[in-house]
Amino acid sequence: MNLIQQKLKEIGSDWELLVILAKRDISVRYKQTILGLSWAIVKPVATMLVFLFAYKQVAKIQDISGYPIQLVIFSGILFWNYFANSLQAISNSILVNSNLISKVYFPRLIICFSSIAVSLVDFLVGLAVYLILALSLHQDISGYIFLLPVALFITSLFALGFGLIFASFSVKYRDVQQIIPLIVQYGFFATPIVYTTKQLSEKSWFLWYNILNPLAGMVEMFRACLISQYDLLTAQNLSISVLASVLVFILGIIIFDKREDSFVDYL
Template identity: 40%
Template sequence: MNSRERIITAKKSTTDYLKEIWGFKELFWILAKRDILVKYKQTVLGIGWSVIRPLVTMIVMAFAFGKIGKLDTNTAIPFTLVVAPGVIIWLFFSQSLQALSQSIVLNSNLVSKVYFPRLIIPLSTIFLGLVDVLISIILFFIICIWYQFLPDWKLLLVPLFILMTFLAAFGIGLISAVLNVKFRDIGQIIPFVIQFGYFISPVGYLTESVRSTGQPWFYKLFVLNPVTGCIDALRWCMLDDFAAFNWDSFVPLVIFIVVTFFYSIRFFRKHENSFVDHI
């Protein structure tokens, strides 16, 4: 009978830590699969909610910002297509951030009883939102067929910007997950931040409309929002020549991802050994 010895130390090098995560890759897939199954368990419509939610959101926002807000007067394509990338990004970002911030607390029983690299738990949440994203993109193609709109080759870059959206949520979500273990108020703050961020992100309107307000200082603050960069990038690759690539929002997005990604992992590793004490 083969046996394997595992030595657990308080401080590991980055290389050893990554090897340990790879050694627990089966647990990663188990947690991801469990989260997806739990999400749709005992629901009447099941995965149908992944169609209803983005579809209703697109229709409502297209009507609110397009018809009532009169933002569809200067668009060369149907305003529903303009709104769609914003809805796809926002639903994925908000869901990822919420899942990340609650990941350790919701798995407290597992954390307190079994040893494994705790980073696996927040990492596994990426698949929870990817199912909805995939369905939303299929829904976007159906809308394109309805309006006889044909995107170009830049659609191949969609997975890249979806990944960047998760990384943008990952840094804040990972720090929030650590703080939520010690201060459960974080679990109440995150939904408020998500609701507030909805209004300061170009989900139902173009970033260009903010630039045209004649307030340069507000535009400079607006493009610092990482969600703005994600939405602008996805619109660029989904809407053909309608939306130009916006470097003003993309550069801050890349800087935000790099800084928060490495800092959040360092912050997480510094505190992960104390999770059991607070749980």
């Protein structure tokens, strides 16, 4: 716990640098406004359209677990893109910024934390699209939307935890980087992104599924905050997700702390 406290303090003391690095990433991303924005809008919309086509036209499914199919899929994709993009950005943050790390000292964690910024902005853009989509379908927005930041926070901890572990190892073992796209690709289907936990909840292994994939609870957290009357978030998978996020985050910090001193030697 002391270590976590000390690390967070380090970040706090260099808060301005974190903000400016985050700003750098965002303004580079959105420098070409059309491209940056459209990327944040087109990607989730296109993914949703593909699945809508598969479900409605091919499989003749009209709704998922009784909720509007568009909203279930789009909220799932919003969540997944946020998690996957953050994970990827954090994992690569040390290597991408190797020129900085080998020339200046600052708490290394800053670069990992600031790398979430772009995913966060993309998420907010996607959220606006979601709200427009919900309104155009004449659907209410969940009354729990004010809890969305909490859901984001929990997801961020999880992404940070894993991201820090990958970042720590990828400096020395470059091929670790190649694992992440695989996780993102298979994780998308292994997690209830384009379906819900309801379709799994009858299974005998459902509890184990939630423990092995805490992302399942997290995506339901997002949906509970976005879709009106959404009742698939149980106390059980909520607590599993929170617990897993905190544990993974602590583990990530511990591993990062062990390895950060040697980063420069391998850059």
